[in-house]
Amino acid sequence: MTTSFGEDSAASVSTEGRIQEIAPEDRGDPVEFEGVDEHGRHISSDDVEGVMVVNFWYAGCGPCRAEAPLLEDVWSEYAADGVRFIGVNIYDQADTALAFAETYGITYPSVIDADSGQVRQAFAGQTPLNATPSTLVLDSENRVAVRIVGQLPDASILSTLVADTQAQSGT
Structure with missing residues (x-):
């Protein structure tokens, strides 16, 4: 099932999901x-059991800044259930990622990639990871769901998608 929210473009920054x-x-x-976090x-993916959310981002990306609090809200909602959140910073170094996390209240780790x-x-x-940000939900077998x-x-959309993936994974 595919649900569209606007048109995606080939641009490197996408404001519509x-x-x-x-x-x-x-x-x-x-x-x-x-990888190594900030x-x-x-x-490592080998360290994760259960559902995982992976978000590709960088600090200069306006849509990444806009969605950061939403991701943190869902992370806070599901952390106790064993859902793991990992950011993947595709352009910045650790100091920039740390400053971003402090500014936007992000508590989950980001791999510096x-x-x-x-x-x-x-x-x-x-x-395809042709737009930033991109967010993936992986099932308990580390497959893209x-x-x-x-x-x-x-945030409620991601929350529902995480819950659905948990139910499908039996976690």
Whole structure:
């Protein structure tokens, strides 16, 4: 099922989100990735059990700044249920990501992927990441269950998508 919220463009920054839910039987292979977060800690997909939300962003992206509080709200709602949120900063270094997190009250980690692009590359075969921001919901098997290309329109939408993915994953 695909629900559209505006038109997505090929631009590198998207202000309108397009949402695609992927049925369990149509999901691709599990995505494996690893990187280092803004605090210097190693993060790996192998460390995550359960549903995971992955948000691709950078500090200079207006839509990324606009959706940051919405992502934090959903993270706060589901953290106790074991849902993991990981940001993937595609352009900035750790100090910029830390300043962004402080400014916008973000408490989940972000992998700093600007130099290596390894995390972005890990997802390249599973979903097009041609717009920033892009948010993915992974099921308990690390398969992409939901794609949100562009700015998240509302926290309640992501909350519902996370709950649906949890129900499908049995978590």
